[in-house]
Amino acid sequence: MNRPAPRWIALAAFAATWAPAAALNAAEAAPSAASVQQLEQRIDQMQQQLEALRSEVQALKAQNNALATQQQQQQQAAQTQVAAATPAPSGGLAENLSLWGYGEIYYTHPVHDSSLTQFDLARAVFGIGYRFDERTVFNSEYEVEHAIASAEDRGEFEVEQFYIDHQLASWASVKAGLFLMPFGLLNEHHEPTNFYGVQRNFVETLIIPSTWREGGVGFHGNSALGLSWDVGVTSGLDLNGWEINPEEPQYRTALELEANNVAPMQATHQELQLANAQHLSQYLSLNYSGVPGVLAGAAVFTGKAAVPSSPPGLPDQRVTLWEAHARWTPGAADLSAVYAHGHFSDTATYNLANVGASNPLPAEFLGYYLQGAYTLWQRGGMRLAPFVRWEHYDMGASFEGIPPGFTTVPTGLAADGKPWPQPRDTVWTLGASFYLDPHVVLKADYQSFHVNGDFTRFDLGLGLNF
Amino acid sequence: MDSRILMLPLAAVVASQPAHAIAYLSVEQAQQLMFKGQTLTPLPLALSADQTAQVERDSGVKVYPGSLRAWRADDGYFFVDGVIGKHDLITYAVALTDDGKVHQVEILEYREAYGGEVRNARWRAQFVGRRHGDPVRIGADVQNISGATLSCAHVTDGVRRLLSIYAIAIAGH
Numbered sequence: 001m002n003r004p005a006p007r008w009i010a011l012a013a014f015a016a017t018w019a020p021a022a023a024l025n026a027a028e029a030a031p032s033a034a035s036v037q038q039l040e041q042r043i044d045q046m047q048q049q050l051e052a053l054r055s056e057v058q059a060l061k062a063q064n065n066a067l068a069t070q071q072q073q074q075q076q077a078a079q080t081q082v083a084a085a086t087p088a089p090s091g092g093l094a095e096n097l098s099l100w101g102y103g104e105i106y107y108t109h110p111v112h113d114s115s116l117t118q119f120d121l122a123r124a125v126f127g128i129g130y131r132f133d134e135r136t137v138f139n140s141e142y143e144v145e146h147a148i149a150s151a152e153d154r155g156e157f158e159v160e161q162f163y164i165d166h167q168l169a170s171w172a173s174v175k176a177g178l179f180l181m182p183f184g185l186l187n188e189h190h191e192p193t194n195f196y197g198v199q200r201n202f203v204e205t206l207i208i209p210s211t212w213r214e215g216g217v218g219f220h221g222n223s224a225l226g227l228s229w230d231v232g233v234t235s236g237l238d239l240n241g242w243e244i245n246p247e248e249p250q251y252r253t254a255l256e257l258e259a260n261n262v263a264p265m266q267a268t269h270q271e272l273q274l275a276n277a278q279h280l281s282q283y284l285s286l287n288y289s290g291v292p293g294v295l296a297g298a299a300v301f302t303g304k305a306a307v308p309s310s311p312p313g314l315p316d317q318r319v320t321l322w323e324a325h326a327r328w329t330p331g332a333a334d335l336s337a338v339y340a341h342g343h344f345s346d347t348a349t350y351n352l353a354n355v356g357a358s359n360p361l362p363a364e365f366l367g368y369y370l371q372g373a374y375t376l377w378q379r380g381g382m383r384l385a386p387f388v389r390w391e392h393y394d395m396g397a398s399f400e401g402i403p404p405g406f407t408t409v410p411t412g413l414a415a416d417g418k419p420w421p422q423p424r425d426t427v428w429t430l431g432a433s434f435y436l437d438p439h440v441v442l443k444a445d446y447q448s449f450h451v452n453g454d455f456t457r458f459d460l461g462l463g464l465n466f
Numbered sequence: 467m468d469s470r471i472l473m474l475p476l477a478a479v480v481a482s483q484p485a486h487a488i489a490y491l492s493v494e495q496a497q498q499l500m501f502k503g504q505t506l507t508p509l510p511l512a513l514s515a516d517q518t519a520q521v522e523r524d525s526g527v528k529v530y531p532g533s534l535r536a537w538r539a540d541d542g543y544f545f546v547d548g549v550i551g552k553h554d555l556i557t558y559a560v561a562l563t564d565d566g567k568v569h570q571v572e573i574l575e576y577r578e579a580y581g582g583e584v585r586n587a588r589w590r591a592q593f594v595g596r597r598h599g600d601p602v603r604i605g606a607d608v609q610n611i612s613g614a615t616l617s618c619a620h621v622t623d624g625v626r627r628l629l630s631i632y633a634i635a636i637a638g639h
Contacts, residue, residue, distance in 0.1 A: 065507055072508035072535075098553040129553055134487035137554070137579055165579035170488050173579060188580075189613065226586045228613075292589045292609035327612050332605075375605070 098129035102465035104192040106199060108255045110457045116253050121147040122199075125160065135167040143211075146259070158271065160211055172221040175232075178272045179218065182230045182285035183299045184208045184338050185325050192463020196334075196373050196387040197429055198443045199258055199459065203367035206263035206393050207340040208323060215272040216280070226290020228297075236281035236303040237268040237319045239344070244308075245357040249420050254447065254455040257421075263395050264342060264365045265321065268305065279304035281319070298324040305344070311353045318345040332375040334385070339368040351401030358410045358420070363400045367393035373433075386432040394424035418454075426450040431459075440464045487575045490585065493559070497537070497544055500561035500570045506537035506544055509636070517635050525630035527623045534631060542569060543632065549624040551578045551617040558621060560593075560628055566637055567597045571625065581617035589618065593625055598633035602626040 103124040109117045127141040140162045146155035163177025180188045186195055186204040190211050195201070204210045218232025243250065243262070251257040261267050270276065281303020289295045300322040307314040323340040347361045354360065369391030377384040399408050410420045431445025443461035491499065497506050511534060513521065518529045537544040543562040548555045554577040561569040571590040576582050583589065592608050601607040603626070604619040611618050 068510065069508050072510045100553075131554065131577075134577060137577075139579065167488050167577075170490055175579065185612070189615075194615075222582050222585070224585045224587055226583070226588070228583065287613070289583050289611045289613065290586060290588060292586070292592060292611060295612040329610060329612075378606075 096131040098131075099126065100129075100466060101126035102191040102193075102463070104461060104463040106255065107460040108198070108253065108457050109459065110253055110454060112454045112456060118253065118255055120255065120259075122259075127161075136164065137166075138164050160213060171223065172219055174217065174219050176217045178213055178215045181212045181214055181234075181283060181299075181301065182220075182287075183212065183283075183301070183321070183323050184210070184340065185295075185327060185336055186210050187212050191465040192443075192461070193435070193439060193441050193465050196371065196385070196433055196443075197389065197431060198445050198461035199255065201338075201369055201371075201389060201391055201429075202258070202393040202425075202427060203338055203340055203369045203391055205258045206266065206395055207342060207365055207367035208321070208338075209263060209265040209269055212265070212269060213271060214269070214281070214283075215275065218283075226288055228285075228287040228289065230285040230299075231283065233280050233282050234303075235270055235272060235275045235277055236279055236305055237265065238270050238276045238306040239268050239308050239317060239350075239361065240276075240306060241268040241270075242308070242359075242361055243267065244350075244354050244359055244361065246359055248416075249414050250359070251421060252416070252418075254449070254457060257455070264344065264362055265319070268319075276306035278306060293329045295327040296325070298322070308350055311350075314349055314353075315346045317347065317350075319343070320345075332378075334373040334375075334387075336371045337369065339366075341366040347399070348401030351399065352403070355403060356406055360396075360399055360402060360408055362396040362398065362408075362423075364397040365395050366397050367391065381435065381437040383435040383438075384432065385435075387430075389429040390426075391429070392424075392426045396423045421455075422451045425452050425455070439466055487557075487577050489575050491559070491572055491574050493546055493574065496546075496559040496572050496574060497539075499572065500544060500559070501539040501542065504540040506539045509536040509538045509543070511536045511631070511635060513631065513635055520634050521627065521630045524634065525623075525627040527627040527630075529627065529631070534628065536636070543636065545628055545632075546574070547624050547628055549620040551576075551581050551584075551620060554578045556584065556617060556621060558624065560625060562629075562632060565597070566629070566632055567595055568593045568625065568629070570594065571621075573621075576617075578617070581614040583611040583614040584617040584621050586611065596625075596629070598629040598637075600629075602629065 104122045105120065106122050107119050123143050123145050125141055125143040127139065129140070130138045132138065141160040142157070143160045144155060144157050149155040149157040159178065161178055161180060163175050163179040165173055165175040167173045182188055184204045186200060187208060187210045190200065200210060214234035216232050216234030218230055220228070220230035222228035250262040251260050281301060283299065283301040285297065285299035287295065287297030300320070302318065302320040305317050305319045307317050319342070321340065321342040323338065325336070325338045327334070327336040342365045344361060344363055347363050351357070351360045369389055371387060371389040373385050373387035375383055375385045396408055402408060409422055412419070414420055427450070428448045429445050431443065434442045436442065441463045443463065444459065446458050447456060449455040513529065513531070521529050533548050535546045541564050545560045545562070546557065547560065548557050550556070556573065556577070557575040559572045559574055563569050571593045573585045573590070576585065589609070589611055593602070596602055602622060604610055604622040608618070608622045
């Protein structure tokens with residue numbers, strides 16, 4: 001009929017004519033199978049190219065590494081040539097030879113008697129070492145004491161060390177020859193730059209007879225956990241060295257006390273000089289340094305000694321020395337302590353054969369000290385460190401074979417009009433070390449003696465090592 | 467344990483064989499220990515005269531050409547260096563993190579008769595975390611081991627020198 005269509009029908013018709021067109025457009029926007037295939041091919045190509053690029057990059061990396069290694073090797077070769085021309089870090093003159101040394105000079109001034117003031121080149125020491133192979137080394141030290149050694153002079157020239165050391169395994173080495181005994185803090189580290197005080201302390205000179213060395217064989221090692229051990233068999237003591245009845249006191253100053261070899265083991269150790277070796281001695285030393293800044297250790301030495309030849313038929317006598325030591329270095333402080341105790345067994349017979357002697361053989365001798373030092377000022381290699389030490393030594397802590405009515409030290413006056421010195425004392429030392437450099441030290445101290453008051457002294461010292 | 471003690475005198479007799487230094491760790495073992503599973507590439511390290519002078523001034527330690535070798539790891543640097551103890555060379559390895567902090571120190575070879583306490587793990591652990599510019603000196607900053615003073619002091623100097631070389635020649639500032 002020709003009635004005009006209602007509006008909604010017109011709209012629907014309009015939409016109907018456009019819908020297929022729109023649908024057709026939409027169909028055109030979705031890719032055809034052909035173009036999908038094209039795209040896939042392109043992606044494949046790109047993937048191949050990526051793979052090719054990746055392997056190229058890897059090849060380049062490998063080449064780079066090879067070049068870098070080559071370059072390093074060439075550099076190494078070049079630098080080795082340069083190193084051959086310039087001196088490499090080495091401790092010695094020629095490739096396997098080492099030379100080192102140390103020395104000290106003392107000025108000692110007893111404050112109560114300036115006529116006893118002394119100035120002494122206490123020791124001049126040089127060391128020679130030779131490395132045989134990567135595991136075997138020879139070390140030796142030679143010493144001149146008191147500047148001049150001759151029949152008419154009071155100095156000595158001696159061989160202090162002469163031994164070979166060989167690394168057997170990572171945990172053990174063996175040494176043989178004349179070597180330092182691993183006792184106390186000072187004996188193995190006795191260079192003047194390594195201890196406080198002008199002269200060495202009394203405990204580690206009179207009780208532990210530094211510089212104490214014996215001949216023999218030792219095994220030693222240290223573990224990564226911090227335990228070090230040292231055990232061996234060595235020459236022992238000869239009691240014939242003991243001066244049982246001197247007419248005059250053997251020392252009149254503290255300097256002489258340390259230098260004149262009068263203390264129990266100082267007088268009787270043999271230092272491998274035509275040593276009587278009928279009996280050998282043994283030692284064991286243990287140290288723990290697992291905590292940085294802390295050291296603690298102990299050692300024991302024991303063996304039969306050669307007995308005095310007169311009177312004949314003396315019983316066997318045994319020497320035993322044990323010691324314990326500790327050191328702690330918190331910050332700028334340096335605290336240390338040592339205790340040492342020695343025994344001579346069966347001394348009664350020998351002392352009874354020498355009744356009234358001025359210097360009977362002791363059965364026991366001991367000493368101990370506490371020391372504190374503090375680095376007050378430091379700049380580069382220069383360092384100022386004051387210290388204080390309290391020590392007690394007793395070269396005659398007990399005796400056997402002294403009949404009632406007899407004394408171990410003569411009463412009355414000696415020929416020089418002064419009383420005989422007592423073999424025991426408590427000493428306070430107050431002083432300072434001034435290091436010009438870690439190898440050169442100027443020292444000053446004041447020592448106050450409680451028993452032998454006239455030993456009280458003021459000292460100056462110069463020490464060096466290289 | 468017993469057989470080892472019996473072997474010691476035998477070993478002493480046999481000791482006449484020429485020997486290599488006792489290596490506690492080889493370079494490869496140290497590399498694996500410090501940078502587990504990583505590949506290390508050698509890093510050429512050639513200091514110019516200027517840089518050498520700078521390092522010596524900065525660290526206060528002499529530089530010996532050829533004694534320091536370097537490797538680059540995925541997340542850090544590996545070095546092999548040598549210092550003299552008292553007379554003999556101590557070979558040691560140092561690992562640095564990417565930002566130049568000490569991560570680990572190991573002793574590779576120790577030849578001297580005494581002073582081997584530098585191998586103590588706790589002593590070496592003192593270096594961990596230090597970087598160039600931090601104080602690294604024996605005594606105040608790094609505790610000494612009594613009886614191994616020279617070895618401790620010289621290894622400390624070596625680490626200080628190494629940190630200096632890293633800062634001047636590798637990190638470039």
